[in-house]
Amino acid sequence: WTITDEQREYYVNQFRTMQTDVRGVICGGIAKEFFEKSRLPVQELSRIWQLSDVNRDGALSLEEFCTAMHLVVLRRNDIDLPDTLPPSLMPYLPLTNPGQYHPPPPLRGHSRSLQMSLLPLICHLVEQ
Numbered sequence: 001w002t003i004t005d006e007q008r009e010y011y012v013n014q015f016r017t018m019q020t021d022v023r024g025v026i027c028g029g030i031a032k033e034f035f036e037k038s039r040l041p042v043q044e045l046s047r048i049w050q051l052s053d054v055n056r057d058g059a060l061s062l063e064e065f066c067t068a069m070h071l072v073v074l075r076r077n078d079i080d081l082p083d084t085l086p087p088s089l090m091p092y093l094p095l096t097n098p099g100q101y102h103p104p105p106p107l108r109g110h111s112r113s114l115q116m117s118l119l120p121l122i123c124h125l126v127e128q
């Protein structure tokens with residue numbers, strides 16, 4: 001299941017055709033469209049997606065994309081998907097690489113302020 005250097009280079013190039021910034025991510029819709037070109041059944045693609053999107057943010061980072069691509073390639077070669085990711089395919093988790101991972105604080109702050117602004121409304125409804 002190991003990714004060879006040539007394969008990785010190819011995957012990285014594919015990633016670059018969709019996302020010029022290698023530290024960026026490919027959002028779900030674009031990735032889905034791309035992987036549908038592999039003509040694998042949808043169930044298998046969603047399985048691959050579940051295995052590859054390790055941080056469950058609905059988008060694929062370069063590492064996650066390489067993993068997903070590789071799983072697609074394995075399936076195209078009639079190799080069964082693993083139940084869990086083998087260590088050789090495990091994308092680097094953001095936690096192991098804190099320098100490159102920026103959690104989206106504006107979004108969190110936004111949802112919190114949204115909750116705050118809803119609170120008086122909810123209190124008002126409860127009073128009635």
Ligand SMILES: [Ca+2]
Pocket residue numbers: 052053054055056057058059060061064
């Ligand atoms: Ca992800």
